[in-house]
Amino acid sequence: MTEAYDALRARLGRSAELYGARGASPTVNAMLADPLGAPTLAIAITDRIDAAARVAPVDVHALLVESARLFDLEAPSDDLGPAMADAMLARASDWEARLALAVELLGDAARELDDALSAIPVEERPALRDATNSLLTAFATNVYPTMEEAHGRTCKSLLSIDRPALLRAAGWAAIVARPDFWMPLRDEARRRAAGSTARLDGVEGKLIEVRDTPLGPVVIGGFAKNRYARPLALAVDFGGDDVWSAAATSAEPEHPVCVVVDLFGNDLYEPAAEVEVGRPAQGGACLGIAILCDQFGDDRYRGGRLAQGAAAGGVGVLVDLQGKDEYQGDAYVQGAACFGVGLLVEVAGDDSFDAALYAQGMAGPIAIGMCVDVAGKDLRRATGRYPSSYGTAGEFMAMSQGCAIGMRTLAEGKVHVAGGFGILVDGGGDDRSTVGEFGYGIGYYLGTGIVRDRGGDDVVEASRYGIATGAHQAVGLVLDDDGDDRYVNRHVASIAGNWDHMVSILVDARGDDVYEAGGISLGSSTITSFAALIDGAGKDRYDAGGSDLALGACGHADDVRNGTRSVALFMDLAGKDEYAQVNAAPPPAEGFTALRKRTDTHEGKSAESGIGLFVDQVATKRR
Structure with missing residues (x-):
């Protein structure tokens, strides 16, 4: 078995080279080359993400550094980190100095952004924005969009973006988005509000101050309900149940930097109008930098596409610190990105997340998408609108919840771009996740999908290619630290089962867990792939759904064609x-170990196609 594993990892480690993908991350290459080491790497990555989300204020700088690290890029310097930010704030403690500092930092962000986009002439950026929206629309219904020459050209333009400069731009803007940048000014804000007559077209309600800047208006809102319905460079609102339009909370070429800080109130964040369905919102950016931080309140986020911490060719961030919040969106939402970075951080509260496609920790080509929920009993749903690409009645595409997908084609001479890192981190709570096809720790075409759940009694219900799975030279990981969990997926390629040059691993460390699976599941791999299901402790139930490719059984006729063997644990x-509905001989039992080998035939040639190990270990009492 060691020989088969070593041969497999050597083949998987060459995936980017063999399949001609642009932009493949060294991290995904490392995971493919060392499947058994992938969980250790993923734990370190998600530990750092979790730690950044738990500090006050949320360390967005650390999340940007992690985004750079995943692609082995130059990271934003410590000059943008918390220590230097604290020093800046100490030197600019009064109202005038603090506002001047904010404008200066936004200017720094804009200059870095312009450097990042320097390969794209300024006058061509609106057209590239429109072409990017067209690309994303095509990608929503066809995973091969670059078969069209126009979409291939758009990808090439987006690949020209200087990603380290893009991350630095976001780092400057993130300092301004910290609540502690503005909270010390609250008493002064109340004093100034009493006599203010400030006004701005497109903003209704009581304003404390309005300033014009080269990037657009800077607006300081008061303590009552306001409505913000226009593009803004910076908006800080001190209180009231406010209404925010998509334009006020997003960035595009015409208004490339946007920071919004809402400190108090139960707020409503509105989507773009139906005629502007491709426009970003709520910490959404296309060729820009948008950061939204909401400190307190039970908020409602209503998004269309590219919203709620999402980006295409930019950086989009949404941080919500407290409250029972509701998130609704269509596609590319809730911590999602293509050719950029999208971050959604939810710190506290029992929240609900509802989307249709490409959501909740989703990364497209050379992107980072993170959805981080630190605490609370949460509901996550990603399904229901885009019909199954396999034509399965009643099923829907999702590509969500720790999902990473590249853009590939089945033709030579077209643009192929590697996927990024789609990461979902849940810090605890009894959560329920429902996801359609391709969801919950899945990778596709040199993408890496990771789900890390730190605790709680959770229920996950998925469809085809769901729960630590994927296809085509990628990595799908689910790591659950604790809790009595239930994993349900009766479809093919499910629950640590995969297809075609994949690494899929589910590790559940503790708890009395239930696994209800279908074909190619429960530690089963096919076509030059590795899969593992490892359950550390607890009274567990495994239902294999009658499949003969489960519980360590692996292999496929295409392994014979490829001259490879799949490996499973x-x-x-x-x-x-x-154990229930098991189709294996000998059947599994307590204290049982078996080496499972499979032989298949391809074009008249028979050979061993897979080798797997089944282990059910009875724990011994310590003396």
């Missing part, structure tokens, strides 16, 4: 377990 390391 199923390991239950402790606890009294139950």
